Amino acid sequence: MSQPTEFGPGRPVVLRGGTVLPMDGAHQVLARADVLVVDDRIAAIGPDLPVPDGTAxxxxTGGIVxxxxxxxxRHMWQTAMRGYGADWTLSQYFVWYYLEHGKLFRPEDVHAGNTLAAIEAIDAGVTTVVDWSHGLQTVDHADAAVDALRSVPGRFVLAYGNIQQAPAEWTAAPEFRDFVRRRITGDDMLGFQLAFDVTGDPAFPExxxxxxxxxxxxxxxxxxxxxxxxxxxSIRLMHExxxxxPETVYVHAASLSADSYHRIAATGGSISVSTESEQSAGQGYPPTWAIRAHDIPVSLSMDTSVWWSGDLFTAMRTTLGADRSRLHMEAHAKGDTVTHCGLRADQIVDWATRGGARAIGRGDDLGSLEVGRKADLVLIKNEHSPVSFPLLNPYGHVVxxxxxxxxxxxxxDGRVVKYEHRxxxxxxxxVRRDIERTVDHLRSAMxxxxxxKGMNPDIPETTILDNPYTYTEYHSASTHSASNHGASNHGASTRGA
Known part of the structure; x- marks a missing residue:
């Protein structure tokens, strides 16, 4: 079979003879099936499909579609700092970005990070990313973020945020409204959300x-x-x-009570689980066990490359492992043994695809391979790897x-953006040159x-950041021991962490 090296605009594409995971409600496996793409849509799925003349x-064969x-x-703007915070705690992350050095990022640095993150995503088969962009100190930074996303042939959602100002302040600014008018046009390739947190301050400044x-x-x-x-x-204030x-996305949701999960379930929202992050940074134990008990929709995310990987293969693997680990440990604590797994590999793949589509309001045209849906798809195949065969359980193989x-x-969107691993x-x-300029700038400024020292932090004497949001003096007595209160000097104490 011919293997074309060029894919012209408007040229149909057919993937022949793969194991197809449509990610429909039945979680079917279609053996030796073809997928035909015409323009930006899936035109047909099935064995030995007839195709238009000139189809690439x-x-x-031997792969998974x-x-x-x-x-x-995903905090895409931070990707220029890849691996820098490998040994951080969440408190150290807050101090570095929220209080000390996050404000050093120029618009061109946001552009560089976003560009690299966007390319990294499509390279790993992540065709849509929510850019949780809370480094937009100015509209110039926001324009740079969008320019970067527009320069890469992926699908993105800009979640606009600004950790250097109160949400009520930056959302009220005339320049923010002007940005929305200029840049958020309803384009199919660029969605829009607002990204900010709720501290729990009874005054509800958000x-x-x-x-x-x-x-x-x-x-x-x-x-x-x-x-x-x-x-x-925070959840109570939002609810009351x-x-x-139903459109609200709760990221992490790892330190909540049953009451909060009930509120999320009752209002139809979804939870984005970042297992690598929750395991390593300490937001709480990855909460899929609790989310499943409350029947709340789940999507997956990787958070930031400052610490963790930029692919959802790792997210799937760690999420399934964390859920099963907790199940086993809970049973062991009672002297019991788990004999059957409740959470299965096909459900994890669903969360990485259909779950994400539902979370961003695109459940009707993304996240599954069905005729008429958008042609965002991935072929997993590596003829040079001994791990590529035998292919017995396709969902387990993916995870x-x-x-x-x-x-x-x-x-x-029907466009070939990676082919034969390139x-x-x-x-x-x-892109590398732009990233190097950003790194040079940050090193020089710091x-x-x-x-x-930022990359090799000391073991902190204290492990708290009572409240990283500087626009409110609110402090939560429910999340810290008595020795960690005294909150008026929280900035000074954490700077020593």
Whole structure:
């Protein structure tokens, strides 16, 4: 079978003979099936499909064809700092970005990070990413973020945020409204959300920002259930003021009570689980066990490359492992043994695809391979890897065996953006140069000693950041021991962490 090296605009594409995971409600497996793409849509699925003249054919034999994965929470602007915070706690992350060095990022640095993150996503088969962009200190930063996303052939949702100002302040600014008018045009490739957190302050200072979201008709994505920062009081305030909607996405949700989960379930929202983050940073134990008990929709995310991987293969693997680990440990504590797994590999793949589509309001055209839906899809195939065969349990293979290096082909909106393990039309050396300029700028602005210390932090004498949101003096007595109160000097204490 021919293996074309060029895919012209409007040229149909067919993937031949793969194991197809449509990600429909039945979680079918279609053996030796073809997927035909015409323009930006899936035109047909089945064996030995007839195709239009001139169709580009891709041999998917021995591989898995599945929907493009969807990441519902990624701080793309931080990608220039890849791996820098590998040994951080969440408190150290808050101090570095919220209090000390996050404000050093220029618009061009946001552009560089977003560009690299966007390319990294499509390379790993993540065709849609929610850019949880809380580094938008100015509209110039926001324009740079959008320019970067527009420059990469992926699908994105800009979740606009600004950790350097109160949500009520930046959402009320005329320049923010002007940005929305200029840049958010309803384009199919660029969605829009507002990204801010709710501290639990009884005064509910975030209320005006929710009202702006309601006025604009856009969803809010919020870090909820983050130990020491946002908790049950945040959920209660949102609920009592009528700001919990089916479109709301609660990120982490790992330190919440049953009452908060009930409120989320009753109002139809969804939870974005970032298992690598929750395991390592300490928001709380990855909460899929509790979410499933309350029948709340789930999507997956990787959070930030400052610490963790930029692919959803890792997210799937760690999420299933964490859920099963808790089940076993809970049973062991009672002297019992788990004999059957409740959470299965096919459900995890569903969360990485259909779950993400539902969370961003695209459940009708993304997240599954069905005729008439958008042609965002991935071929997992690696003829040079001994791990690529035998292919017995395709869902288990995706979750536990595959990795980003096995992504052979990626289509976004019907366009081939990766083929034979190589990105199509991406100038990676130019992106590298931009990232190097950002790193040089940050090192210079911080000074070499501070730069090195940030990457190699001391073991902190205290482990708290009572409230990273500087626009309110609220402190939560429910999330810290008595020795950690005394909150008026929280900035000074954490700077020493």
């Amino acid at each position: 054919e891709i041999d998917a 599945m929907p493009g994965m969807i990441d519902t929470h 209320k005006p920002a929710f009202e702006v979201a309601r006025e604009l008709g856009v969803a809010v994505t919020t870090h909820a259930g983050v130990w020491g920062a946002t908790g049950d009081e 003021n009528g700001f919990m909607t 536990f065996q595959a990795q980003r290096g096995d992504v052979h082909t990626v289509l976004v 990105l199509v039309g991406i100038d990676l050396p130019a 000074g070499e000693e501070t730069w090195e």
